[in-house]
Amino acid sequence: MIDLSISDSGDVGKLVLSGSIGIQHAAQLKESLLEGISAAKQLVLNVSDLERADLAVIQLIFAAHRSLADKGKTLSIDGKISEAWHTAVKDSGYVGCLNTNDNNGLWTGEGK
Amino acid sequence: MSVEIDTSAFTEEAYELLSELEASLLELEESPDDQDLIGRVFRAMHTIKGSGAMFGFDEVAEFTHEVETIFDMARNKTISVSKTLIDLTLAARDQIRSMLDAAAGGEPADKNNAQKIIQGLRALAPGAGGAPKDSGGGSAKKPPAQASVDEPHVYRVRIKPNQDIFANGTNPLLLLGELRDIGEDCQIIAQYEGLPPLEKLDPEQCYTSWEVFLTTKQSENAIRDVFIFVDDQCELNIRLLDREEVLGNDVQKLGNILVQRGDIKEEVLEQALKPIGDRLVESGVVSSSQVKAALAEQNAIKAKRDKKVQAESATSVRVPSEKLDGLVDLVGELVTVQARLNQTASTRQDHDLQLIAEEVERLTGELRDNTMSIRMLAIGTTFNKFKRLVRDLSTELGKQIEMTTEGADTELDKTVIDQLNDPLVHIIRNSIDHGIETPDVRIAHGKNPQGLVHLSAIHSGASVLIRVEDDGKGLDPNALTRKAIEKGHLPPDAQLTDKEAFMLIFGAGFSMAEKITNVSGRGVGMDVVRRSIDALRGSIEVASELGKGTTITLKLPLTLAIIEGLLVKVADELFVLPLAAVEECVELSRTDIANAHNRHVINVRDEIVPYIRIRDRFDIPGEAPEIEQIVISDVDSKRTGFVVDSVIGQHQTVIKSLGKNFEHSEEFSGATILGDGTVALILDLSKMVRYVEAEEEDLSESVAA
Amino acid sequence: MGKKIMTVDDSSSVRQMVGLTLKGAGYDVVEAVDGQDALTKLKAAPVDMVVTDLNMPNMDGITLIKELRALPNYKFIPIVMLTTESQAGRKQEGKSAGATGWIVKPFKPPQLLDVIKKVLG
Numbered sequence: 001m002i003d004l005s006i007s008d009s010g011d012v013g014k015l016v017l018s019g020s021i022g023i024q025h026a027a028q029l030k031e032s033l034l035e036g037i038s039a040a041k042q043l044v045l046n047v048s049d050l051e052r053a054d055l056a057v058i059q060l061i062f063a064a065h066r067s068l069a070d071k072g073k074t075l076s077i078d079g080k081i082s083e084a085w086h087t088a089v090k091d092s093g094y095v096g097c098l099n100t101n102d103n104n105g106l107w108t109g110e111g112k
Numbered sequence: 113m114s115v116e117i118d119t120s121a122f123t124e125e126a127y128e129l130l131s132e133l134e135a136s137l138l139e140l141e142e143s144p145d146d147q148d149l150i151g152r153v154f155r156a157m158h159t160i161k162g163s164g165a166m167f168g169f170d171e172v173a174e175f176t177h178e179v180e181t182i183f184d185m186a187r188n189k190t191i192s193v194s195k196t197l198i199d200l201t202l203a204a205r206d207q208i209r210s211m212l213d214a215a216a217g218g219e220p221a222d223k224n225n226a227q228k229i230i231q232g233l234r235a236l237a238p239g240a241g242g243a244p245k246d247s248g249g250g251s252a253k254k255p256p257a258q259a260s261v262d263e264p265h266v267y268r269v270r271i272k273p274n275q276d277i278f279a280n281g282t283n284p285l286l287l288l289g290e291l292r293d294i295g296e297d298c299q300i301i302a303q304y305e306g307l308p309p310l311e312k313l314d315p316e317q318c319y320t321s322w323e324v325f326l327t328t329k330q331s332e333n334a335i336r337d338v339f340i341f342v343d344d345q346c347e348l349n350i351r352l353l354d355r356e357e358v359l360g361n362d363v364q365k366l367g368n369i370l371v372q373r374g375d376i377k378e379e380v381l382e383q384a385l386k387p388i389g390d391r392l393v394e395s396g397v398v399s400s401s402q403v404k405a406a407l408a409e410q411n412a413i414k415a416k417r418d419k420k421v422q423a424e425s426a427t428s429v430r431v432p433s434e435k436l437d438g439l440v441d442l443v444g445e446l447v448t449v450q451a452r453l454n455q456t457a458s459t460r461q462d463h464d465l466q467l468i469a470e471e472v473e474r475l476t477g478e479l480r481d482n483t484m485s486i487r488m489l490a491i492g493t494t495f496n497k498f499k500r501l502v503r504d505l506s507t508e509l510g511k512q513i514e515m516t517t518e519g520a521d522t523e524l525d526k527t528v529i530d531q532l533n534d535p536l537v538h539i540i541r542n543s544i545d546h547g548i549e550t551p552d553v554r555i556a557h558g559k560n561p562q563g564l565v566h567l568s569a570i571h572s573g574a575s576v577l578i579r580v581e582d583d584g585k586g587l588d589p590n591a592l593t594r595k596a597i598e599k600g601h602l603p604p605d606a607q608l609t610d611k612e613a614f615m616l617i618f619g620a621g622f623s624m625a626e627k628i629t630n631v632s633g634r635g636v637g638m639d640v641v642r643r644s645i646d647a648l649r650g651s652i653e654v655a656s657e658l659g660k661g662t663t664i665t666l667k668l669p670l671t672l673a674i675i676e677g678l679l680v681k682v683a684d685e686l687f688v689l690p691l692a693a694v695e696e697c698v699e700l701s702r703t704d705i706a707n708a709h710n711r712h713v714i715n716v717r718d719e720i721v722p723y724i725r726i727r728d729r730f731d732i733p734g735e736a737p738e739i740e741q742i743v744i745s746d747v748d749s750k751r752t753g754f755v756v757d758s759v760i761g762q763h764q765t766v767i768k769s770l771g772k773n774f775e776h777s778e779e780f781s782g783a784t785i786l787g788d789g790t791v792a793l794i795l796d797l798s799k800m801v802r803y804v805e806a807e808e809e810d811l812s813e814s815v816a817a
Numbered sequence: 818m819g820k821k822i823m824t825v826d827d828s829s830s831v832r833q834m835v836g837l838t839l840k841g842a843g844y845d846v847v848e849a850v851d852g853q854d855a856l857t858k859l860k861a862a863p864v865d866m867v868v869t870d871l872n873m874p875n876m877d878g879i880t881l882i883k884e885l886r887a888l889p890n891y892k893f894i895p896i897v898m899l900t901t902e903s904q905a906g907r908k909q910e911g912k913s914a915g916a917t918g919w920i921v922k923p924f925k926p927p928q929l930l931d932v933i934k935k936v937l938g
Contacts, residue, residue, distance in 0.1 A: 023278050023893040026315035033310060055285050056278060059319060063310040091285045091292075093302035093322050279886070281895040281917035286938045316893075341918035341936070 004032040006039050013040030014078065018049035023056040033064045043068065045106075048079035053088040062097060062107075069101040077104045086110060123212055126164070126172075129156045130212075133205050135496040137198055138503070144193035153201070154183045160208065171221075172211050178230045179204045182237065188331040191236060200232045202500070264296055264329045270349040272321035275314075277345050284318065290338045297327040325353075433526060436487055443476075443483045444674060444766040450476045451764070451787030480674060480764075488670075489529050491569045491578070492520030497533070498540055502565055505544045512551050512562040513544060522569035524576050528668055531648055532578070535641040539580045539664050540565065542617075542638060547584030547662055557659065559583070571670075575650075575692055578666040587656040589613035603809070611749050614654035618642040646798055649675070649690060649781060653749050667692075677765035677784070679792060680743060680756040682726045683734040686792035688765050688784055689754065693745040693797055697759050700740040714742060714753060723753030724804055726795075729779075747797045754797070767794060779803060820937060821845040825855040825869035825881065826899065831922075835868060838926040839933070852876025856884055859891065866937045867896045868920075868929075871907055879907075879914045886915035895936035 002025055003016040013036035021029065036043045045061070047053075065075045089095055090109035098107050133156040140149040157180040164173035179201060185191045207229055210221040269291065273284055292298040300322055307319040326335065332350050339348050450472050457469040495517045506513040524532070548554075548563035555561050566581040589610040596602040596616050608616075618638045645652055650668035669675060669692060677688035698716055700723075708714060713722050723742055726732070742753035767782040781796040822844050824835040836846045847864060849855035851873040859867070867885065871878035878898055885891040895917040900908050908919055917936045920929060 023283075023316060024890070030310070030313065030315040037310070054283060055318065055320060056315060059304075059307060060310070060313070060315055062304065063307055063313050066307075067310050088285070091288055091300070092320065093288065093300035093324075094304070097302065097304060278893055280912065280915045281893055281936065283895070283936070283938065286935060289938070290935065344912070 002029055002032055004036050006036070010039065011041045012044055013037070013042070014044045014046065016046040016049075017053070017057075018051075020052040021050065021057050022052065022054040026056040026060060029057065029060050033060060037064065037068065042073070042076060044076045044078045046078040047082050047085045050082045050084045052084050055088075055092050058088055058092045058094055062094060065098060065101075065106065069098065074103060075106070077106060081106065123216060126160050126208070126212055129160055130205055130209055131493065131496075132156055134202065134500060135493075137201055137205070138496065138499045140193060141195070141198045147187070150183065150186050150193065154180065154187050157183060169211075169215060172208060172215075175204070175211065175226055175230070176208060178233055182233045185237060187333060190238060194236070196232070197236055200229055200236075204229050204233070264327050266353045267326045267328065267332065267335060268351045268353055269324040269326055269335060270322070271324065271339070271346055272348075273318050273342065273346040275317040275319065277318045277342065278316055280345075282342055282345070284320075287338055287342070288322065288324070291324055291326055291335070294330050294334060294338070295326040295328040297325075299325045301325075436483075436526070439483055440487065443480050444768075446476055447480060447674065447764055447766050448785045448787075452789065455787035484525070484670070484674070485523075487526045488523035489526050490521045490523055491529060491532075491576075492517075494529055494533060494536070495520050495567055495569075498536065498567060501537065501540060502544065505541065506548075506563075509544065510550060511544065511548055513548055513565055514562055515565045515567065518566065518568035519570050522571060522576060524569075524668065525670060528576075528648055528670075531644060532666075532668070535644040535666070536567075536578070536580070538638060538641045539666075540567070543580060543582040543584065543662065543664075547582040547586075549585055572667075575667050575669055578668065579663055581661060581663045583661040586658040586660050586662055587614055587617070587654070588658055589656075592616045610656075611654070614656055615652070615748060617654070618652065646796070649796075651693070651746070651748055651798065675765050675767060677763045677794065678743065679760040679763040679786075680726075680741070680754075681758045681760055682730075682756050683732045685730070685732055686760075686786065686790060687726065687756070688763060688792050688794045689743055689745065689797065690794070691762060693747065695744045695746055695751065698742050698744060698753075700742045700753075700755055702738060716744060716751075716753075719751065721751045721753050723755050724800060725755040727755070727757075729800070729804070745797055747801045750801075752797070752801055754795070754800075763792075765794065819843050819845045820865040821847065821863075822866045822868060822933070822937075823847045823849060823855060823859065823864045825849045825852065825867065825873070825878070827851050827870065827873045831870065831899070834926070835929065838929050841926075842930050842933070844933070852878060852881035852884075855881055859885065860888070863890050864894070866894055866933070867891075868899065868933075869896065870899045871911060879910055882911060882914040882916050897932055897936060 001016070001018045002021065003018075004013060005016075006013045015032055015036050017029075033043075043064070068075050085106075086109050089107055094107060095109035096102070096107060102108070133153060136149050136152045136156065140146060140153065143149065157176050161173045161176040161180055164170070164176060182191070182197065183201070186193050186197070191197075203225075207221065207226050210219070211226075213219070214221045271284075271287075273282075277284065288300055292300070301324070303321045303323060304319065306321070307313065313319070328335075332352065335350055336343075336348070339346065450469075453469045453472055457465040499515055499517075502513055502515040505511075543565055544563075548565070549557070549559075551561035554563065564581075564583045566579070568579045568581070570577050570579075589608070590613075592613045593602065593606065593608050593616070596619065597604050597606060601616070601619055602608075618641060642652060645666055645668070648668055650666055653665040653667070654662065655665070656662040669690075676691040678691050678694050680687050680689060696716075698714070700714060704714055712724065713720050715721075721742075721744060725736075727734075727736055737757050740755050740757060741759050742755050743759065744751055744753050746752075763784075763786075765784045768784060769782055770780060779796055779800045780793045782794045783791050784794060785791055822839050824832055824839070824846060825848075826832045826835070827850055832848050832850075836848060839846045847858060847862075849858050852869070853875040855867070855869065856876065867881075869878040869881055876884075882896055882898070885894075885896060896915065898908075898911045898916045898919045899922050900911065900919050911919065918932055920932050
C-alpha cells in the first residue's frame with residue numbers, strides 16, 4: 001500500500017510504503033513522490049512494514065532521493081528500515097548508490 | 113479428453129532426435145572442436161532424457177543421463193571429444209533406439225551392453241574410477257556440481273536490459289538472484305547513470321544495467337542459461353577474467369615460465385602462440401589474403417549451416433505419410449478425370465467447355481506438381497546413415513576409408529528414398545569389401561592408403577542420378593566374363609562389351625569374392641540391387657577402370673506415382689513406354705526388315721540396334737502396317753528398339769497397379785487409364801529385354817542340342 | 818500466504834500434472850480450460866502468475882496473453898507459455914504478445930518448478 005499524507009501545516013509529507021510494492025504500483029508511487037516533494041518542505045519515508053519491493057520501486061525512490069539531495073534537501077526516515085527494503089537494495093546492486101549523501105542508511109543494504 | 117499420457121509423441125520425437133544425433137556425431141568426428149555440434153548433441157540427449165522421464169521411460173532417461181553428463185563436460189571443455197567418445201556415444205545412440213523399440217514391443221534391449229557403454233563413458237570423465245551412480249528417478253535435474261570444473265573462475269557479466277523489459281513480466285532482480293545462487297561469490301553493481309530525474313522518469317521502464325563479478329565453478333553456458341528468457345531483451349556480455357587480472361601478476365602463464373626456465377626461447381614461444389593462419393603466411397605457404405578468404409568462407413559455411421538447421425526446425429509440419437499417399441491417389445484420379453474432360457470438350461466442340469477444360473488442366477498440373485513436391489525429401493538423411501555404415505565396415509575390415517558426399521539436398525520422392533536404402537547399402541558394402549584395397553596393398557600400388565568412397569546425387573531431367581564412386585581396384589571385364597562362363601551364366605563363346613561385362617555383377621548368384629566375409633561375397637546382394645532398382649523403374653550403369661576404381665550410377669525417376677510416358681499403339685492395343693528411357697523414334701519399313709534378313713536388328717546411323725516386336729511378343733493378331741515405328745530406348749545402357757504400329761504421343765501417366773491377378777505379368781509395371789476410359793499397359797522395358805534374351809538363349813541351346 | 822498461479826490448458830492431463838506439481842510446491846492453483854475461461858476467471862479474482870498452453874479452442878494462448886497485458890492488474894505479472902520444440906515461431910509470437918518465458922513440452926515437474934522460480938521467485 002502506498003499512503004501519502006501531508007501535514008496540516010503543509011510542512012511535512014509522509015509517505016508510507018507497506019506490504020508488497022512493485023511495478024504494478026510504480027505509476028502511483030511516482031505521483032505520490034512528486035506530490036510529496038512539491039507540496040511539502042520535507043519528505044518522510046516509512047518502510048517499516050514493507051514486505052517486498054522490486055526494481056521499479058528502488059529506481060523511483062532512488063530518483064526521488066537523488067533529486068532531493070541535489071537540491072540540498074534530505075529524505076528522512078520514519079520508523080525502522082525493514083529487512084525487505086535492505087534485501088531489495090542489495091539484490092538490485094544499489095548498495096552505496098548515494099555515496100556520502102546517504103545520511104540515514106537507506107542504501108547500505110544492511111539491517112542494523 | 114484422456115488423462116492417460118500418449119507416449120507416441122515422445123517416441124516419435126525421440127526417433128527423430130536419434131537420427132539427428134547420429135548425423136551430428138559423425139560431423140563432430142570430423143570437427144571435434146565445434147562447440148555448436150557439441151551443443152547439438154548435448155541438447156538432443158537432454159531432450160530425450162527430459163521427455164523420457166516425463167513419459168515414464170525411466171530406463172531411457174537414466175541411461176541417456178549418463179551420456180548427457182559426459183557431453184556436458186565436453187560442452188564445458190572439461191574433456192575433449194575423442195574417437196572413443198564418439199564410438200561410445202554412437203553405441204549409446206543405438207542402445208537408446210533398441211530401448212525405445214523394446215518399449216514398442218520389440219526385442220528387449222541388452223542390459224549388459226548398456227552397462228558396458230556406461231562404464232566406458234564414465235571412464236572418460238576426469239578422475240574416473242566410476243562416478244557414483246545417480247540415484248534413480250531424479251535424473252531430470254542434475255546436481256549443479258556435475259557441470260562444474262574444479263577451479264572456480266571469475267567472470268565479469270554485463271547485463272543491460274531493454275527499457276521495456278518489465279512489460280512482459282520479467283523481474284530482473286530474480287535473474288540477479290539466480291546469478292548469486294550459482295556463484296560462490298557475487299558482487300552486483302548497479303549502473304544507474306541512465307536513470308532520468310524523477311519528473312521525467314517513466315516508472316514502468318527499466319533504466320538500470322549491471323556489472324556483476326561472479327566467482328563460480330559453473331561454465332559460461334550456465335551463466336547464459338540464467339538469461340534464457342530475455343536473451344533478445346537484454347545485452348549480455350560475459351568475460352572470463354584471466355587469473356592475472358584477478359590476482360595481479362602473481363601467477364604467470366605457462367609459456368613465460370618455460371622461457372624463464374630456459375626450456376624454450378622467447379621467439380619459439382611467440383611463434384607457437386600465433387594463430388595458424390599467421391604461421392602459414394610466414395612460412396610462405398599461403399598469402400594473407402588467402403587466409404582472410406578462407407576465414408570468410410569458414411564463417412559463411414558455419415552461418416549457412418546454422419541457418420539451415422534453424423530453418424528446418426522452425427518451419428516444418430509433420431504429417432503421417434499415409435495422408436500424403438491418399439492425396440497422391442486423389443491427384444492421380446483427378447489427372448485421369450481431367451484427361452476425360454479434355455476429350456469430351458474437344459469431341460463436343462463446345463468452346464466454353466473447352467475453356468473450362470483448359471483451366472482445369474492448368475490447375476491439375478499445378479496441383480500435381482505441388483503434391484509431388486510435398487512428397488519430396490532430401491536424400492541427405494540417407495547419406496548420413498551410410499557414413500555410419502562406412503565407418504563401421506572399414507573398422508571391421510581393417511581398411512581406411514573416407515566417405516564424402518555431394519548433393520545431399522537433392523530431393524526425391526519419399527517412396528523412392530525409402531526403397532533406395534537397401535540397394536545403396538549393398539553397393540557401398542560391395543565397394544568397401546571388393547573395391548577398396550587394404551592400406552598396405554594401396555601403398556604398394558602407389559595410392560593413398562586411405563580409400564575414398566564418394567556418394568553423390570544430382571538432378572538430371574525427370575530423373576535423379578545417384579552415384580557411388582570408389583578409388584579401389586576396379587572391375588576386370590575379362591575376369592567377370594570368365595567367371596560368368598564358368599558358372600554357366602553365359603555361353604562359352606560369349607563376347608561382351610566392357611559395359612555388359614560390368615553388369616554381370618548384378619546377376620543372381622554371382623560373386624567375385626574369393627573368400628566370404630561378413631560383409632559381402634555370399635553371392636546375394638547385387639542381384640537384389642538390380643531387382644530393387646527395377647521396381648523403382650530406374651536403371652543402373654557401371655563404369656570402371658582397372659586399378660583406378662569403379663563408379664556405379666543409379667538413374668531413378670523423381671516420383672513413382674505419375675510419370676511422363678510415350679503412348680503407342682499396336683493394332684487396337686495401347687501401351688505406354690516410360691519417356692525417360694526413350695531416345696528416338698525411327699521408321700521400320702518392310703524393306704528394312706528384308707535387308708536385315710529377318711534378324712531383329714536395324715541399322716540406325718551406322719549402329720546396329722536390336723529390336724523387339726511388341727506385336728509378336730504379345731501375340732497381338734492382325735497385320736502389321738507397311739511402315740512401323742521403332743521406339744529406340746536406353747535399356748540398361750544398351751540401345752534397344754521396340755516396334756509398334758504407331759506412336760500416339762506424350763502422355764501424363766498415372767500409374768495404377770495391376771492387382772494380384774497379374775502379379776506374374778512382369779513385363780508390365782502397371783496400367784494407366786486414358787481420357788476415354790480405355791486402359792493402356794505400361795511396359796517394363798528392362799524386364800522385357802531380359803526375358804527375350806533368356807528365351808533366345810534357351811532357343812539357341814535347344815537348337816544346338 | 819502462498820502465491821496463486823493459474824494454469825490454462827485444454828488438456829486435462831496437462832492441467833492435472835501442472836496443478837499437482839504446483840500445489841506440491843506450496844502454490845495455490847486455479848485452473849481454466851481455455852483462454853476465454855481464463856480471462857473470465859482472472860477478471861473476477863487476481864492471481865500472481867499464469868501458465869498457459871498456446872493451442873486451445875475458443876481463445877488461444879497468444880490472444881489470452883495479449884488480452885491480459887491490456888488489463889492493469891496483469892500488465893506486469895509473469896506469464897509462462899507451454900510450447901513444443903517445433904514451435905519456435907510461436908515462441909517468438911508469444912514473447913511479442915508479452916509472455917515472460919516458456920516451458921518446452923513435454924517437461925518434468927522439476928523443470929516446471931525451475932521456471933516458476935525463475936520468473937515468480
